[in-house]
Structure formats: structure tokens, C-alpha cells
Amino acid sequence: MAEVLVLAEHADGEVKRVTCELLTAAARLGEPAVVWAGPGAEAGRERLAEYGAARVYVADSADLADYVVAPKAELLAALVADKAPAAVLVAGTAEGKEVAGRLAVKTESGVLTDAVDLVAGPDGHPLATQANFGGAITVHSLVRQGTPIVAVRPNAIQPVAAPGAAEITAVPAVLSEAARGARVTERVTAARGGRPDLTEAQIVVSGGRGTGSEEGFKIIEKLADALGAAVGASRAVTDAGWYPHQFQVGQTGKTVSPQLYVAVGISGAIQHRAGMQTSKTIMAVNKDPEAPIFEIADFGVVGDLFTVVPQLLDEIAARKN
């Protein structure tokens, strides 16, 4: 059985959940093999084995972290030439898609982005499901040239534990001069207060114009923390400066697909819906009964968020005890 290469997303040896999702998708197409760029593979090995990695190709070179995107694409291209995999899967993050794009040029292969599902098609080749125009249209796409490269959206595929050997094999990271063109000189991490990553969170609580102010938006953080959720915001909120731009959910901004999306004080304009309408369950609180968010909500409360949410917070605290 041909290998399916999965580019691992990791930080400090911790394997990100999306990598487990990719391993689950990879097992449908062939034998999952992880490509680990940088340090920490030994620490991450156990989790990779738990989700079915047969092998882990490790290129532990500082160059892979010090230069933007190009080195990872070169590493993958060398492995594609050497291993002739059935497909290459990367996380559908902004950077993951850039790696996929460069790899596609290098290997003269077709590339698909924003896959929300991936299966073996009738001919055994990957058939991707994509949610286009913010989930308004479902498209089935395929690659018809080279080694299929697919960027899979985080949080779209349920990871399934399946034991694998996760045998570690060191591979060289020989980089061209061109791959060393753009050098990272500093990394700055924004605080997100111990909350989960917005695009990977199982629950997202988002606030909109209805919160009224930076002060008013704090109730969104409280509800998020009570539910163990990530915080999101509508464009009206980030444009007004009530909450940082990187938390914006919508057509511009992040696309999320959590198990539960709670929209508070958000009317649900088409551009906002484009970033969240593939969420599994949607709950909305808004004082306007005509707000379009109620058209896609599984449960909605028409009322003032500043009375409904505090009551909900009390109720969550009571039910937890």
C-alpha cells in the first residue's frame, strides 16, 4: 500500500489536533506517514502512533523554522520524489496552504484547498469535499495530475484512534539557497488567555455589535470561559476596536466549524455566516427577532443579551455543581 504523507503541525513537541485529523483522512487513502519538520518528534511520537502513523520522517533542522514556508515545501518535494506517495495532506491553515501551493509547483501536481472531507474516489484517488463561498455550496473535487496535494480544514474530520508503529526515520533537510530567501528574525505570541485556538476549538462563543462596547464584549469572554470555548467576534466588533482583529469570524477573517457556535448579539449578515455556517450546532441570542442568524440557528433566544447571558452563566455554574 502506498504511503500518504501528512505534514505534522506541532509546537514544543505537542502534536496539534489537526494532525490527528489528517492521519484519520490519510488512512482512507493509504498508509499514513508523518513528515515532522523541526525538533520534538520523540515527544510527539506517542500521539502520532495513537492515531495510526506507520512512520515518522523527521528532518530536525533549524533551517526549517528559520525560513518562511519554502524549506517545508522543499522537504516534502524531496520525499515525494523518493517515496512516490499516493497523496500529501497538509493542515488547511494559511501557512499550510502556502506550503501546499509551493509543493504543487515543485512536483507539477494538482492541489486542493479547504477540504472538509476526504475519501478514496471510485478510482482509488482522493476525492475532496469543499465548502465554497463560506459553505453555501458543497463541491466535490479531484486532482488529475501528479501527486494529489490536499489542504484539509482543521476541525472538519473527526480524528479516530487507530494504532500505528510510528517508526522514526531521520531524513536529511538539504535546502537550496532560494529556500533561504525570507528569514524569520522574531516571533511574537499573542495572549489568548489559555483559551483554545479559534479554528481548532470544539466550542466558539462569538460576540457582535449588540455587545455595544469593549466593556460590553467582556461578557463574551466570560461565557466562552464557562463553556471552555474560544472567543470569536464579528467584523463590526473588530472594526470598532472592541476586540483584536485576529479573532474575527467571517468571509474575511477566520472560518470555523466547531461542534457548537454561540452567536451573541450578532445579526448574521451573509459575510459572517460565510465564516461559521458549517458549525454542527448553532445557538443565537439577539434582541431582533428578524435577525438572519435565527434562520440558521438550532436554538435561538430573542432577548437582551445583557439579561439572557448572565442568567445563562448562573445556570451553567449551577448545573456544573
Place this chain on the structure above:
Amino acid sequence: MNIVVCVKQVPDTAVERTLRSEDGTVDRLLPDGLINEQDECAIEEGLRIVEKHGGEVTIVSMGPDKATESIRKALSMGAAKGVHLVDDALAGSDALATSLTLAEVLRRTEFDLVICGSESTDARTGMLPAMLAERLGLPQLTLATQVDIDGDAITIRRVSGDGYEVVTAALPAVVSMVEKSNEPRYPSFKGIMAAKKKPIQALSLADIAVDAASVGLSGSWTAVADFAARPPRAAGVIVKDEGDGGISAAAFLTERKFI
């Protein structure tokens, strides 16, 4: 400092969008096409750089005849000239085919810097700037919120998963701007009048020596097997808050096992 800004005309995100039933491609002849939002930030950044360091901004766009509207708007914002890659054979090109043709246009253009939007609001692949950097063998300074130029050194702030990275390279380079990275200017009346006299050069595939078989719908390496509108979500339960809205919300979350 000569800058090329790549611009794409896209359907308005404020209206319902769909794909053409015949071939699953985006309909690029809709009446409400406009400049891709991130590309407006790219134009603005280009204009600010030439205002500070001298030189001029050239707009490069691939698209049907109608895309001249967007090129003309970019010229009215302050760009000096436009290059319009227009050829019926290009219709339906995927990101790889698009990057192939844009790279050929750029190889025939003098520039110190290429600036793109980080992604288009229609296809949203977000791959094009990286593909251009790869094809041209230039440093990739993408997902920028801030750009600084000092001599032939360029430094950006790049959006990362949990913050940002400072990335530096030597010019020439390929930059992409994320949405909201700056506040794009509105064309002035004077700018609109001046834009009418600015040159737009039309190029065909023959002009850039690209084989029609390697682009367009049939030349693209990906294909749409089928597509359908997402089924509407089943109507949910909407209750009016009569003093117990928070309690009923908690009951719903408990029933669905979120609490």
C-alpha cells in the same frame, strides 16, 4: 522602486454567490464584480511605498474584458499603468494555471517588489502569492500586516497561528497583504479623471508565450466532479425571552451535552 500589484476582480461578497451550472466555475461576468478586498490593501501598500521611496505602481490583472473596471479603479487610486491579461482560453484556470500565467507576465515586467492580496474572497485558496514566489525564485514575504523598506532590505510582520513573525529579505520579493492591514484610499475626483488617460496594456497568451492547453478549465490540474447548494439547515427552536431565556438556553446546551 517599481512595484507590481496583482489584482483580481471578484463577485461581491454581500450577495448570494453560486457557481456556473455548466462547468462549476465562478461566474466572472456578473454585474457586481469589484476589486478583491485584500488586493485593495495591496494597492494601498504599493502606493504608500512609492510615495515614500519614489517609483510607480503597475497593476497586473488576469480576467475577462470586464476586469478593466477593476484595473481602472486601481489607476484612479493612484497606480501609474495597467497590464490586463485577457484571453478566452484562461477561463476556469485554477491557482496553479493562474500563477503560471502571472509569473510569465512578471518575467516580462521590471519590478523591485510584487504585492498581492493574501487570498481572494471567491476561491480563497490563499496559495497564489506563495506560488508566484516559488515560480520566480523570489523571497516569500506573505500574510503581511506591516511592510518596511530600508534600502534593498524589506521586513514584514507576518500573521502566524498565534501572533506574528518578523520576516526579512532582500529585494526583489513577493509580498502578500492580509485584510485590514491598512485603510485603502478612495479614488478622488481628480484621480478618476486622470485614470481615464492612463495606459492599460492588453496581453494575450500568445504575447507571453504560454500554451493555451496548459491553462483554463481543461488545462487545470484539478477538476470539480460535482457541486450542489448546501441544503438549508432545518428550522430551529426560537424562543422569546420572558425572563427565563438564559435558563432555556442552558437547558438546550445540557440536552446537547455541551454542559
